[in-house]
Every structure is written in structure tokens, then in C-alpha cells.
Amino acid sequence: MSTEATLTALTTTRHEASSTAWFWWKETRQLAPLVALLAIVSLLIIVINAILGVAMDSFRMQLPHEVTMLVFPGLFATGAGPLLVGQERSQRTIDWLALLPISSKRIATTKLLVGMAGLATMWAFALLVITAFELGQRDTSHWTIGGQTGYSGNPFSYPVWISHSLFVLLAGFYVAWRIKNQFYSLIALIPLAFAPLIATSLVSEFANRPMATGQLDWINLGFTLLGIVIVTPISYRAAIRTLGAAEAPSVKPLVDVSPHSPARETNDAIPPTFATHTAPIIWQSIHSAKGMLAILIGMLLISFLAAVQLAAVDRYRGIIGLLPWLLLLAPLAVCWLGISVFKHDGASERVRFLADRGVSPGKTYCALHAVPIAILCCSLLVYGLWNLTIVHREAVSNFAAGLPSLVTMLMIVVWIYAISQWVSQFVRTLILSVILAPILSLVTVGWLVFAYLSLGFPIYGLILCGLAPMVATYVMMRRYMDTGDRPLTFVVGGGVVGLIVLLPIGFAAAHVLSVPAMDPTLRAELLSEAQRHAEPNARLVAVPVTGFADDSAFRHDPLGDKMKELQNYLHHYKMDPQQSVAPLKSNASTEVVALVGPWEYTRWHGNMMRARIQWRQQQDDPAWSELAQWLDASATLLPALRRSTLLSGQEIADRLEVLLIDTLQNDVPAERADEPAVQAATQAIGTPASRAAARRRAVVVTWQHKFQDDRERYLNHYLTVLEHQPPGLVGWMQPRFHDSLVTAMLEGIDAAANRSDDIGWRWKLHQLHQTGDVFQTSRYADDLRSLPAIETMTVDRINGYGQLWGRDWEYVELNTRTQP
Template identity: 30%
Template sequence: MNETRLWQGLLWKEAKQVIPLIGMLLGVSALLFIVWAATSRQLNVTLQATGDIVPLIMPALFAAGAGAILISHEKETRSLNWLASLPIPIRPIVMTKFVVAFAGLMLMWLGCWLLGILAGLDGGNGGPLAELKQIHPAFWFLHSIYVLLCGFYTAWRNKNAFPALVWIIPLALLPFLVVEIWHAMPFIGSSQYADVTQKTWVMGIVTALAIPIAGWFAYRAGRRELQADEPERLLGRDGLHSADAWRPPETSAPSELPFRNSLTSLVWQTIHSSRWMSIGLSVPLLAGALAWLVLTNHLGQISSWLMVAIQVSIGLSLLAVSWLGVAVFTGDGSSGRLKFLADRGVSPHRAWVGRHWFGVSLLCGISLLILVVQAILGTPLSPDAYDRPAVPEVSLLTILAVFAVVYGVSQWTSQLVPMLAASAFLAPVLSLVALAMLINAGVGNGVRLGWLLLIAVLPFAATWWTMHDFMDGRRGWKYWSTMVVAGLLFSLLPSLPVWIAKSQFPRMPKERVAELLPEARRLSKASSMNFASMRMGDLDLRDDFSNRLGEVDGETAVQRFHQRNYASPDTWMVIGNQDDTPLRADTWIIQNSLEMASFTKLRWKQNPSETSKEELAAFIDRLTTAARRLRLSVRWFDQEMADYVEEWLVNNLSDKAMQPLQSEPFFRRAAEQVAAFDDRQSARRRALLVSWHVDLELSEHSQWYGVSANDDWFARVPLNWRASIMQKGFGAVVDRCLQIQEKQKAGGDLEPEFRALHELVGRPGGDFETGPYSDNASSGQNTLHPRRFYGYPAVSWFEPWETEGQLIWQRLQTKAQTETESESNVPTEEEVQ
């Protein structure tokens, strides 16, 4: 036989089996990269970390599945026995499988690397998987070769794929276990102080030494498997003359039911067709349940060894749940067994229930075990909250929901991909993606649990509906159209409530936009977005700001304290002397200035000296100037802070103790500022329209503090899609505020409008009566902190302080007019003469 043609034929045969697995894994990788690129900006913790390690995971999955594809699948189809019966040397058969698998592994690494570049993975070391991402990619490359050889060894040594896949797991974890044991040795030092680089070097050396050993064992197992079987022993001469040699075979009486298709027999067949598979999947499930109970009930600090064991156990338990679903339609040649049952008239729905009975019963039993043990143990009490791990206890419904999603997607995948080796690795990836998608929909998008549970039922409904065609082996257009529709529904239904909620969210009506937009554009062109910022004076007792603690001795601190002029407004609010420039509000500076002004007023009331009056006059003048310049701003937030300042001025100017100062210039300037009702309404309207127009000009996800909407307004909106409705919601808020102004001019009742605004901005303060828009929020009794709500629009609109400000100015005008008349009525010296 031509040896070159032999190698070409074998390589062609093996490549045809491996190429679909490579294409499938690269396709899944591309899908994961697309999901990562679309969502990692919003969920920049878990999904971003997952996107960074996907290029490292997919080659390992290929390495683990190559042996199952090239060896276990040929064992199940008996093509390996046919190949061994041909006059072909054993060595080319074994080596071609190695060569093709290694070439496929190189293609996987190259494809994932290119996809990673296209997806823009940063390769950073941050996130929840920081330590895992710090391991050098060279180690993962060596480890994938090691896993490939281990997969070949287990595939040669086991009759079917499932035990071979299960045995790969402990062999793949062996280098990590050796490193942990090595660093835990007393003469090496505790692994707690070993950094990732040191561990990577040790794991790399261990893996490099294990590769030739695993390769030798795999090659030896392959040669042994392909050797000819030992001939059966023939009976000797003594056996031929024995009476037992002529005994007829023992046969039982003919059964009245030669073939039973009861549900019990189907369940028995599922369990006993591969007892080791049933045991191998039940053990990690039980270990994962115990690990979860330890994690949620452990008091104190968990050691690194225990935490690693818990994480591995929980991960393997989720893998076991997925493989339970895979075993429904592809385990142990299930498709051939189902065809056997279909030929004998077994109901497809009965076969479907029989195949699911063992897996569903096992998962329900594990869930009940967790619930019962948790109920017996109760909630652990710890005097120190930091002694408890940040892991919440979950309900039975949550555990069952997680199991249902992973198991359901896996059994769905096993029916779509009947090849066991392919579905065994594709199902865990797809089930975890589906689980993350549903968790994101529930937690991040606020989708109701009942809706998500209905979606979780879709994979079961799809396999139930197509069971008849699958049993008969007819996977035609009807079968695939059903699966495509079910897949689209499973992908789109989690987002359907979000789309509906977005479409129903309040917005400014189109007619209102057409009415207000020209005015907003005109005001925007005539207004400047250049602001002067507030700043504070020298308040700190330190001279060296590089020292955070500010180590200043007591004598120096007292000396510097006396050097600071805390009774001067320049210490608390510096705004410059550009009177025509709009001022940008700083809430903290304004609050401190008002508090210090209140303190200065108290000092003047206790000691009405000329010095204390000048200090009070300086503060009121500074606040009056700040309010006037804030009114020049086109930011809605600056207008609210101007209301805050003017409300304080009104409350203090109307104080009876301040009446002796009515003739002072600072008092008249402040009174004139708070009495400008029409100017105040014009400034509010201009700021709302300009802020709305500027916000429209920004990109969808951009926000400008003080101009755009605040996140607090829509706190009840789920975080994941809150940014997409900010502009729409801000338009609705602006429209409602302008309607309040227009209704006030017409003399209507404003309470319904304020109630609607209270609901629109997320009900700040709870009920309307305790919120910022009710009359109970009036600030007449508290001159120090007039308002608790600074970041909401229209909180001080049309309150009694605005009317009181006008009355103060009218009283001053009346008093001035009276004084003028009195002076005019006084006779001159000439008239007296």
C-alpha cells in the first residue's frame, strides 16, 4: 500500500470530523464577542471579564472535545473497529489523529486571537477575574496541549464519550492542584504570599513535564485499543465429553409482554444504560450542594484551600446539570434508542417524559436537600458582619430556576446537535450565556420573574413539540423552522417588556416639541454657555496639601485658625467681580455660605455693633450678587439654587429683628432681588428651554450635570436601560414645568400639576405629602436649611416666599415714599419766615 496515499486518506477523514467542531466553537466565540462588545460598557464587571478570558477558554474546550470527536464518536459508530480490521498499520491511525487535533488546536488559537483583536479586548488585569487574567497566555497554550493529550487518553480508555469527558476534568486540574500543594509546603512558604507570576512558572514547568508523559500514555492506549482481540478459548477434549457440553442454553418462558413501553421501563433504561454516567453526574451535583451550604453558612474567614474547593465544586455541579440535559437526547446513543422505540410504536411524549425523568428528579432532590438543610441550620448569626461572606441565601424557587435554565438549554442543544462530543461542550457555554441573559433581564432590566420563567419553559416546549420528528429521524423544514422560531423567541422575549416600557415612558408630545423648539433654539443662540465657577477661600489649617493627614501641631493650628477670617464671605464664597457673567452653582459652597451667614446674623442679634453689622451686610451682599448671577445662567440647576438663596434671603429679611436695617443699602439691594417675580419666571423658562435644547444636541448616552436630567429622577427605572430614556424623560419634565408656569399665569390650581411632576421624577421623598412639591415642604420654619431636595426642578416655585419677597419690597417702597412725602411737607426756613 502506498504510504503517502494512506496518510492523505487518514488525514482527510480526521479533518472532516474536526472541522465542524472548529467552526462551531469559533462561531460561538464570535457570538460571545458580539455580546461582550454590545453590553460590556453597561455591565463592565462580569461580562467584560468574561470577554477577556473567552480566547483562553475556547481552545481548551476544543482540546477536551477533540478526543471525543475523533475516537469516542468512531467507537459509538463502530467505524474504528472497521478501520482496525483493514490491513493498515496502527501507527498511522493513531498519529494522524494527533496531527489533525494539534492542527485544529492551532487554528482555534489563531481564530480566537484574531477575534479578540477585532473585538477590542484590552487584556487588562482588572475585574473579578483579575488573578485568572494575570496568568500568561503561554501557560494556557501549554495547558491546552496537555488537555488535548489527556482527552485522547481518556477517549482511548473508555467505551463512550461521557466517561471520557468526565475523566478529563480531574486530569486538567492536576497542574493547579500540584501548585497549591507545592506552595503549601512548610519549606516553600504559604501560598498566601505567592504571587501569580510565581504560580504561573510552577504550573508551566509542571505542565511542560506532564505533556510528554500524557502523550506517551495516549499513544500507548491507542495502539493497545487498535490491536486485534484475543481469540476465544475453545473447550478442551475433556469439556467436549462432559455432559455440560451438550446442555441446551437456558431460556425463560415466553413472556406475554415481549416488549414493554411503560414509563417505569423507560426510566429504568435511562438509568441503567450507563450506571457510571448516572453516578458520575450525581456525585458533583451533591458536592456542589454541600459546597453551597458551606459557603452560605460559614462563619469567619474562609481559607484559600476551602474557597478553591467550593468554587470548583459549584462549577462542576453546574457542568453536571448541563450534562444531565445533554444526556437526554445524545447520551449513550440515545438517538438510536429513541429510533428503536419509535419503530415499536412508543408515544413520543411518553419517551420524552421517560428521558427527562431521571434528570428532573435528581435536580429536584438536590434542591430540596439544600432547602431542608438550610431550614435546619437557619441563618447564621455573627457579631461582626465582616465575618460573613457576601453570599446571600437563595430560595428554592431561585435554585430551581437556575437548574431549569441550564438543564433546559442543554437538553435543547443536545437535540439540535446530536453528536455527543459537540453538544457536551456547546451546551454548557450556551446555557451559561442564556442564564446570564435572563439574569441580566431580571436584575438589570427589571423584567418580572414570572415572564422569565415562561421563557425558561421554551426549550422544553421546543423539544416536546419536535419529539416525534426527532424520534423518527426526520429533521426536515418543519423541525428546523420550529427550532428557529423557538430560538428567536428565547432571544427576543426577555427584551420585549423593556421595549414596551420604553415606548410607554412619558415624553414631550410632538405638538409640544414643534411649539417649543423654535423658542429654545432662539434662546440657545442668544445665550452663552460660559460660566464662572464658585470656589472657596482659604479654610484649611495645612500649608502642605501633599500630606493627607495634615500633621499640624496644636499651637500652629490655633495660630492659623486666628489668621483665617471666617466672618468674611471671601472665605466661604469667591465668585469674582464679573457681574455680567453667569455663575455656576456649587451646592456645598452655597450651603456653607448660608450657614455662616446665619451664624453672622445671630452674632449681630446678640451684639448689634457696627462690626457685626458690616459682617452681616457683606454676607447678604455676596448672596444677593450670587443670586443675581445665578439667574443669568441657562442651566436649570442654577435656577433652583438661585431659588434656594433667594428663599433664604426672604426668610431672613422678613425677620422682625432685621427691621432696623431696612434703610441700609445692602437690605434694599437684597429686597429688590427677591421682589423680581417676572424676571425670575423668565429666567426659569429660559433655563428650562435652553437646557432641554442642549440636552437634545448631546449624544444619547451623554449627560451634562445641571443641564440634563439627574439619575435620581428615574431611580425606579432599571439601571440597564435608564440611560436610554433620560432625554425622553427630561423632555417630559420640562414640559410639565412649563405647564405649571403657564397654569399659574392663568390662575389655575397647581396642586394636580405638582402631583404629576412628583410622579414623573420618581416620587422623591416617598408620598406627595412628604415630597418637595407639597405645602408641607415649605421652609418658613427653618431658615438654616430651607430645602432638603436640591437636584429636582420646580421645588421652590410659587411658594409663599415669592409673595413675601414682593411684600418686603413694597413695604420698602411705601416707607421710602412716606419718608419723601414727610420731607416734602416739612416747611422751609423761607416759608416759616
């Protein structure tokens, strides 16, 4: 029989095993879930960090890796004591263990030694990972005692951290031995674990001088060691006392009073009456966990008072330095409220009591959640009202300025609570859920905040993600009450996790994909076209228009003569056009391309307008000759500009052409039409087709150079629309926007050449350049475009391409042109 074989095998192999080995094996096996949990969570965080680091360039949330690795020995130290001792006490297996011939001393010391060995292992592993992957910076991590001055907080001083985790481990054992209720023992552990820190800040508060961080480190270490020395013996004594005989309570008994006498009558004897069906469940929830609820409410209150205090002070020194730590009590309390839903009275064994009596899962669910949600709503209300009363200005207090609004707080509380209550239903052991829930809540809150800020996740998406865990636990409620939830709960849990992770990513992807990318064939065409137009031998000549050197000599004198100032200014503003275009003429043999910056053109434009006005006013020969100069110079400049392969060059060429056409139309009298300057100017003006070709060339080449190089990298070109996109997605959306810009511009060029009224390209360009404005009032709409171009065009800057394309000036027939 197989049983026989198994038994004989067991007999021969186990017979020589010593009791110590067995004891250590048992304790280690009991610690295994905690270690596994911490390993999984640390892996999770590392993976998330890695993904975020790779995927995003401009991420704002990433934990420093070494903090991740260092937190886990700390969490292990917190959980080891409650898991090894508290869990056994609550499950009463410690009573069975005490029945065996093992002395209490041995039980206590073995458990403690196993805990310490585990802690040492965790530390070794963490330090190994840190050194192997070289996490953290060399100059802020220390191998000697004492920190470098200047780094406040200094969390990476290893000896302090190690000794502190040892102290936390011992404190955990002490509270577990001393206090039977697991929840109360965890509560008691918090102040005890922070005791050295509190002592250190008390010392620095009462010392009359500010202390450097190095000194604070030493004091911290001293208090930690003192703590270890104190806690070890009292922990041992608590263990012996717990494992030994319980003391007889020393109460004077009532002398022979019958159980039914009035002397023993209390309120508890009167059964309470209820009006509805859910009321008794709620009443029972409150009364069975009165202490725990009181403590949680107390934690929320303490946090709130700390916040009130912090909002009133400016600098954090001494004991005030502890207050930010107290703020952490609030999210912890919310987390534990969530955990308490499915533990204690929500635990599946006790909930079965209700299931056996036919209470529906829905009602049970509502009843279990009623009290915690009520508490949270009240606290949020208080917070909201207080938030209204404080002044959100940095001058008063940095802290007050940074307080989140009620809606933000509500969302965060909902996320923490939802995740915690889901973990509570999912993980059966109390201590494991207490450790897992805060970590998962933190990760979720961080991820969702990141999604909202950087990925443009909409608010209803946030609400959905917040409610998903609540829905999950509701769905699993029936099976949970029948304790048959194990396989399915993993599936549902995976669904929730998937939703929270993938929904923001999905939204982001949808958002990115909403901007159409360029068709690959079109892209290939344009690339080849760009190759054709690339002329390495083209000569680029910068036309000096502004003359900055002159301006630097000009200084504003408030006491000077205003008229003289004006004349001075005018003198500096004047320029000689022929001088400016001289470089263009001297190289007439080759095809020259002129370079004029958009902010430089305004001077040319202004001077030419001045010449025109002068001509209109004076109508004499010197005025004409000046104007003729300008006409001639423009005639030289314009073709050179048209050859430019920069988009800005084409825009300036457009403006110059508009100016030239306007001058020829309005200011040149018919009798002067034959003058060489006028003729030259008339010749220089192109046709819609030529302009279209020039523009197209410019668009294609600019796209190839400025937007994208041969290696498919997208270079920086600023589009206003990018300001309005979620910052995390800018990197992905930029190329797509560039592509749509180019396609719109190509369409526009075609429309201008064919004189079509197609509005599509204009609308796209409006979106890309001037998002936020109503289309009807923008420069791309018919209203503004129907006005003459010379009145509406911008001469000092270009705030959007293509505003001049296809407008009436392009199709003007100059009567001076009729000449061959």
C-alpha cells in the same frame, strides 16, 4: 449516461491518490463538525462581546478576548480524541475499518497525527488572531517560560498552555481507546486532564513554604511534560489492544448446568410490574443509565462537599486551592444531565421504539425529563437547607458571604438545564453536544444575569426565557420521535435564541421609552430661546456669604467655658450684609448677576432672622437699623439673583423673596413703612409674571448648558430617580428624564404665573426628585404646600426644584406696595 461519466472521472482522478491521503481526508472530514462548531461559537462570543462593548458604557460582563481565543484550542483538544475514536467505536465503523488491510499501528498513529495537526492549526489561528488584533495586555502575556511574580493564576503563559493542550489531546485519545462508553470516557478525561494541576497543588501543599507563581508554572510545565511522556505509550498500547483480538474472559464456566436450573435463577429473570403508564419508561431510563446517573449524582455531591469545605475555611492554599475547581463539577453535571435527556435512551432511534408502540410524545417527554429533574430538585433542596445553616458573613469566609440564594441557584440551574436539553435534542452527535452545551449555557446564564442586573429585566421574564427551551423541545417532540425534525428544529431553535436575546432588549427598550422625550418642535423652540438669552457680556459676581476663611480659625475646646464658646461662635456667625453686597452696588452701571451657592444662603437667612428676632425683642433703634441694613441689602441682592440664569440661583431668589415678603408683612410696623430700606425692599419684590419670566429664562438656559450642549451631548446632572433605574439603562434614560424635567418645570412656571391648581407638573417633579415617597406626603403635594412657605422651605440645600412655585406667598398683596 451521467453515471458513466462520473465513474470514469472518479477512476482517473482517484487512481493515483495514495492511501495516506485518503486516510487523512477521512479523519479530517470527521473532525470538521467539531471545528465548525468551535468556529461558530467563538464568532458568536466575539460578536456578543463587541455588541456589549459598544452598546453599554457600564457593562460588567465581558470576557477578555484572548481567553476566548485560547479556550478553543483547549476545547478542540478535549473533543478530538472522543470524536475521532469514541464516535467510531460507538458507531462500530471502527470494526469495518479494521477489516481493511490496515495495520492497527497505522490506524492509531494516523488518528493521533491528524488530531495533533488539527491542534496545531487551531493554535496557529488563535495566536494569529491574538497578535493581529492585539488582544490582551503585553505585560501579562508571556513568550518566555516562567511568569512574572505578582500575577496570581497567570493563565496567559503560552508555553504552559500549549503543552497542556497537547497533554489533554493525548489523554483524550487514551480514554477514548480504553473506555468504550463515550460518556464514561469523557468523565474519566476530566481528572486526567487536570492531573498536572492536581500534582502541582499537591506539591505546593506538601512543600513547607509558599511558592511563587513563577515556580508553580515551572512545576506545572514539568508535570505536563511528564504526563505527555507517560500517556503516549499507554495510549498506543490501548489502541493496539482495542483494534486487535478481544481477550477471552477467564471465567470458570458452570459445569453443564441447564439454563433453567435454579442455579442460574436471578432477580433479573422476574419481569417487573408497573401500576401506571409512565412508570415503565422511567424505570427503563434509570436502569439503562444507572452508571451514568450515579456518576452525575456523584459529581453534584463532590461539588457540594467542596462548597461545604470552602465555606468553612478562610484562605485558599495548597490542596484547598483546588476546591474552587471542584465547584465547577456541579454546573457541568447539571449540563450533562440536560444532555443525557435526548442521548442514549432519549436518542431518536430508541425513542422510536416508544413511538411505534403508540406512546404519546407528551408522555415520553415527561418520562425522559422525570429522572433528571427529580435529581436536580433533590440537590436544590439539599443546597437550600444547607444554605440556611451557614452564616453569610465575610468575617467567617468570603465564599460563604457570596453564596447565592436558593432562588438564584434555582434560576441558574433551570437555565443551564433548559439550554443543555435543547442542545441535546438539536445536535445529534454526543461529543459535539457535550462541548456546545456548556458554552451555550454559560453564555445564556451570563446574558440573563446581566439582563437582570443591568437592564432591569423582570423576574417573570427570566422565568420565561428559562422555560422557552423546554417548550421548544416539547413542541418538537413528535417530529423528533419520527426523526423528521431537521428543517423545523432550526426554525424553532432560532425562535428560542431570538426570544432569549430579544426579550430583555425589548423590555429595556420599553422601559426607556416609557419616559417621554421632548417634542422636537418644542426642543427647537427652546434652543432658539436659549440662544437669545445667552449673554456673553453678563457680569457674574460671587457674593461672599459664608466666609470660610474665618471658620478655619475656630477650634472646638472641650474644656473651655461654654458661654464663651457660644459667644465666640455667634461672633463668627455674624456677617455684615452691606459688606457682602458691596460688589453688587459698585457695579451698578451694568446688569450684575449674583452667584450664591445653596449652602451659602443659609447664613444670610439665619442672620436676617436673627436681626428680625432682635428687632421683635428690643424694638429699639439699633435693632431697627440693623434690620434696615438687612432689608436694604436684600433689596440689592434679590434683583441680581433674579437675573441669574442658574436654576439654583432662581431657587435662592425665591427663598430670599419669601423671607423678604414675610419680613415686610410681619415685622415692619406701619409707621416705618416709608423708610428708604423698606421701600427699596418692597420695590425689589417682583410679580408672578416677572418671576415666571426669570424662572423660564433660567430653566431654558440651564437646560441648554447643563443638560445638553450644542453637539447633543448630555452632561451630568443628578436626579434622584436615576438611582432607581437599572444601571445599564441609565445612560439612555438620563436625557429623557432631563427632558421631562424641563417640560414639567415649564408647565409649573406657567401654572404659577396663572395661579392654576394643575397638579400634573408637581407630580412629575415629585417623581423625578423624590421617588419612593408617597406623593401625598411629599413637598409637592397640597398638604405641605398649604402651609406657609417660610416654615417649610429648606434653606441649606435644594432637594428639588419648584417646591416654592405657585404657593400662597407669590400672590400676597403687600399693603406697603400701594405706594407708587
